[in-house]
Amino acid sequence: xxxxxxxxxxxxxxxxxxxNVEDLSLxxxxxxxxxxxxxxxxxSNLSIQANRGEILAVxxxxxxxxSLLTHAILGILPSNAKxxxxxxxxxxxxxxxxxxxxxxxEIALVPQSVTYxxxxxxxSNQVIGAVEKGKExxxxxxxxxxxxxxNLKPEVERMYPHELSGGMARRVLVSTAVMSPAKLIIVxxxxxxxxxxxxxxxxxxxxxxxxxxxxxxxxxxxxxxxxKISDKIAVFYAGTVLEVANVEDFKNDGENxxxxxxxxxxxxxxxxxxxxxxxxxxxxxxxxDGCVFYxxxxxxxxxxxxxxxxxxxxxxxxxxxxNVS
Amino acid sequence: xxxxxxxxxxxxxxxxxxxxNVSISLDRGDVLGLxxxxxxxxSTLCKILxxxxxxxxxxxxxxxxxxxxxxxxxxxLVFQHPEKSVNPKWKMKDILNEGSNISQDILDSFGIKKNxxxxxxxxxxxxxxxxxxxxxxxxxxxxxxxxxxxxTMLDAITQAQIWNMVLDIVKERxxxxxxxxxxxxxxxxxxxxxVYFKDINNVKHY
Amino acid sequence: xxxxxVNVNRSLFKGLNLxxxxxxxxxxTSFLLLAIVVSSLFIDNESLPTDFGSKNLSPSxxxxxxxDWMGRDMLTRTLKxxxxxxxxxxxxxxxxxxxxxxxxxxxxxxxxxxSFVAWLVDLTLSIPxxxxxxxxxxxxGGGAQGVIIGVASTHWTSLTRIVRAEIxxxxxxxxxxxxxxxxxxxxxxxxxxxxxxxxPQILLGTILMFPHAILHEASVTxxxxxxxxxxxxxxxxxxxxxxxLSAGYWWLxxxxxxxxxxxxxxxxxxxENLGKLMDPKNAHE
Numbered sequence: 001x002x003x004x005x006x007x008x009x010x011x012x013x014x015x016x017x018x019x020n021v022e023d024l025s026l027x028x029x030x031x032x033x034x035x036x037x038x039x040x041x042x043x044s045n046l047s048i049q050a051n052r053g054e055i056l057a058v059x060x061x062x063x064x065x066x067s068l069l070t071h072a073i074l075g076i077l078p079s080n081a082k083x084x085x086x087x088x089x090x091x092x093x094x095x096x097x098x099x100x101x102x103x104x105x106e107i108a109l110v111p112q113s114v115t116y117x118x119x120x121x122x123x124s125n126q127v128i129g130a131v132e133k134g135k136e137x138x139x140x141x142x143x144x145x146x147x148x149x150x151n152l153k154p155e156v157e158r159m160y161p162h163e164l165s166g167g168m169a170r171r172v173l174v175s176t177a178v179m180s181p182a183k184l185i186i187v188x189x190x191x192x193x194x195x196x197x198x199x200x201x202x203x204x205x206x207x208x209x210x211x212x213x214x215x216x217x218x219x220x221x222x223x224x225x226x227x228k229i230s231d232k233i234a235v236f237y238a239g240t241v242l243e244v245a246n247v248e249d250f251k252n253d254g255e256n257x258x259x260x261x262x263x264x265x266x267x268x269x270x271x272x273x274x275x276x277x278x279x280x281x282x283x284x285x286x287x288x289d290g291c292v293f294y295x296x297x298x299x300x301x302x303x304x305x306x307x308x309x310x311x312x313x314x315x316x317x318x319x320x321x322x323n324v325s
Numbered sequence: 326x327x328x329x330x331x332x333x334x335x336x337x338x339x340x341x342x343x344x345x346n347v348s349i350s351l352d353r354g355d356v357l358g359l360x361x362x363x364x365x366x367x368s369t370l371c372k373i374l375x376x377x378x379x380x381x382x383x384x385x386x387x388x389x390x391x392x393x394x395x396x397x398x399x400x401x402l403v404f405q406h407p408e409k410s411v412n413p414k415w416k417m418k419d420i421l422n423e424g425s426n427i428s429q430d431i432l433d434s435f436g437i438k439k440n441x442x443x444x445x446x447x448x449x450x451x452x453x454x455x456x457x458x459x460x461x462x463x464x465x466x467x468x469x470x471x472x473x474x475x476x477t478m479l480d481a482i483t484q485a486q487i488w489n490m491v492l493d494i495v496k497e498r499x500x501x502x503x504x505x506x507x508x509x510x511x512x513x514x515x516x517x518x519x520v521y522f523k524d525i526n527n528v529k530h531y
Numbered sequence: 532x533x534x535x536x537v538n539v540n541r542s543l544f545k546g547l548n549l550x551x552x553x554x555x556x557x558x559x560t561s562f563l564l565l566a567i568v569v570s571s572l573f574i575d576n577e578s579l580p581t582d583f584g585s586k587n588l589s590p591s592x593x594x595x596x597x598x599d600w601m602g603r604d605m606l607t608r609t610l611k612x613x614x615x616x617x618x619x620x621x622x623x624x625x626x627x628x629x630x631x632x633x634x635x636x637x638x639x640x641x642x643x644x645x646s647f648v649a650w651l652v653d654l655t656l657s658i659p660x661x662x663x664x665x666x667x668x669x670x671x672g673g674g675a676q677g678v679i680i681g682v683a684s685t686h687w688t689s690l691t692r693i694v695r696a697e698i699x700x701x702x703x704x705x706x707x708x709x710x711x712x713x714x715x716x717x718x719x720x721x722x723x724x725x726x727x728x729x730x731p732q733i734l735l736g737t738i739l740m741f742p743h744a745i746l747h748e749a750s751v752t753x754x755x756x757x758x759x760x761x762x763x764x765x766x767x768x769x770x771x772x773x774x775x776l777s778a779g780y781w782w783l784x785x786x787x788x789x790x791x792x793x794x795x796x797x798x799x800x801x802x803e804n805l806g807k808l809m810d811p812k813n814a815h816e
Binding site: 395398400411424461 | 704705706708709710712713714715724727728
């Protein structure tokens with residue numbers, strides 16, 4: 001029965017974690033040549049937590065697995081995907097059916113582009129979504145208010161998705177999440193195409209949602225935007241999390257950052273050193289035995305090429321690196 | 326030696342102009358930054374300068390002469406989304422060499438590896454595809470490069486990598502670059518001169 | 532471990548992955564159709580002896596489809612008829628596909644050419660299908676040639692529409708503009724960039740045109756405007772048997788009709804499975 005107390009203790013520790021992803025691995029079964037199939041591993045040993053009232057930014061380049069993680073949480077992976085590990089929501093392990101039940105209600109996605117909207121449905125109906133009878137007027141009013149806040153003219157309501165310009169579309173998509181009662185909000189790449197003013201507004205709405213007690217997961221490659229509002233930043237690389245850092249760690253030359261990749265990312269910003277490290281993220285079909293960052297790391301030693309480094313907790317953050325203390 | 330757009334106006338409807346009387350000039354060897362909000366018509370201006378869009382008023386010229394409509398255009402445009410700039414049914418080496426045989430020097434400086442050549446576009450990441458798009462656009466006859474938000478979708482390291490390479494190449498080959506972006510920090514870092522789009526476009530936006 | 536893991540529960544079909552299953556179905560169905568065509572080639576008039584001693588026999592082991600009023604074996608006649616139908620269908624579909632490719636490429640050449648193609652499609656579509664086939668068929672003096680040309684010249688419209696829409700959409704792609712800016716000609720872009728996207732569509736469209744072509748050929752012949760009565764076509768068999776139906780010789784129409792249906796459905800099955808193979812969405816299942 002010692003087991004049970006352990007679980008309880010663990011549960012307490014993660015009391016505020018609304019979403020808890022543990023040791024997640026994702027692979028796709030693909031045809032290689034002709035009729036043979038192989039497995040392509042795209043996410044491996046990934047653990048991450050999103051807490052109520054906090055914004056967690058998931059930062060990574062394209063191909064780092066950040067979008068696939070959201071697909072896994074929402075249960076919208078294609079049928080050739082193979083998922084291992086655990087996804088817990090509010091303390092409960094999610095099955096595919098749970099995901100389908102929760103998405104749109106408890107878990108909302110702010111998609112990247114209008115192609116996620118129904119092309120044959122007017123914008124306002126999609127923003128409001130399905131509501132109970134009697135509440136339509138209230139929702140309509142709320143939607144008008146939000147549209148006004150987002151600088152969307154009243155005629156936008158009656159438009160169809162293809163009539164929206166890029167920036168307008170983005171604002172419409174964000175307003176759908178603002179309208180929804182979801183507790184976990186996943187925002188997929190909200191920043192490209194937004195001008196500074198709209199960007200700051202969008203970010204402040206995300207902050208509002210977090211302040212109201214929702215957990216917000218901000219998926220982005222734009223570390224600057226992430227730094228403006230997030231509480232924690234998870235750095236993705238080649239299908240795994242290399243570091244979860246607090247926003248305060250990003251300052252000066254990045255000496256408080258735990259992982260060399262995070263430091264490199266910070267120093268590559270144009271307002272910092274604009275310094276690029278060499279090399280590429282390993283491709284999905286390249287087999288890496290050791291640390292995924294080994295090739296590009298300046299701190300590497302022999303140990304790093306053998307086996308994936310263990311997760312360490314340092315200074316209130318988490319890092320997967322052999323060479324930090 | 327310059328690419329000039331003079332008094333350019335453009336609109337899908339007569340009373341609703343996207344560009345109104347825009348003039349811009351890009352010298353060879355110059356790195357000119359153009360800052361503007363999304364949806365303000367920057368991309369349309371880029372397309373007009375690169376000869377993608379023909380129904381406009383005004384004049385685009387290189388050294389006072391009209392840009393030839395046929396053959397290799399000395400003004401090459403690179404877009405924000407590299408995955409849309411490549412034919413998904415082509416292999417990477419065909420994509421790369423569509424315009425001209427791209428020299429080994431350029432491949433080396435962009436860090437394009439030979440073992441990517443036989444891959445399909447969907448097997449490469451956005452950053453890798455953008456390297457191919459840029460290398461393809463930097464054929465020997467290219468004189469001006471228009472970079473429309475080319476690193477907006479990329480992570481900071483890849484952005485720094487790509488710009489450092491592009492800046493080296495254009496300096497060596499005396500190519501003029503128009504850097505279009507909404508990111509002030511980036512433009513301030515890499516450009517010699519900066520133009521604000523709202524200052525040159527006489528259109529009011531909501 | 533991958534391949535092994537996928538193939539754990541191996542029963543007749545379960546152990547195969549989707550691609551293997553699809554290919555198996557494709558192989559079997561194509562074999563069936565090919566067998567019909569090949570066997571029909573070996574049937575000549577000598578294998579269809581008139582034998583008034585065994586006329587109008589109901590289906591039996593010796594004559595699974597029964598015999599007709601001249602004592603001919605209906606199975607043999609049906610096979611011969613189906614073979615002819617498939618060949619005519621194949622020719623008509625192929626001609627239609629060639630027309631589609633030509634018109635498709637033409638429509639990508641320029642605005643005027645595109646309007647011409649659109650006009651031609653609308654014009655053809657504005658006349659009822661069957662009527663047009665009958666008109667062309669009669670105009671060309673009937674017979675196999677008339678039917679083939681009649682069917683071919685009416686069935687390209689829907690596929691051409693699809694191809695034209697696809698071309699329109701492709702032409703807005705950035706990589707097409709880029710190609711033009713890299714100095715490539717319209718013809719070069721049409722064949723190198725656009726055509727590879729159209730090939731799967733056209734292949735699929737051609738195969739799905741088969742059943743239409745076959746059914747139209749059969750119905751035109753049934754109505755008496757198509758193949759001449761001495762040809763062993765399914766349409767002829769069906770129209771002849773109509774006269775004997777009231778006498779209770781149901782097998783004369785039932786088995787040939789059913790066989791025609793099976794052939795048509797087989798083509799649909801092939802089309803559907805080819806579509807699965809080509810569709811990138813489930814390309815990896």
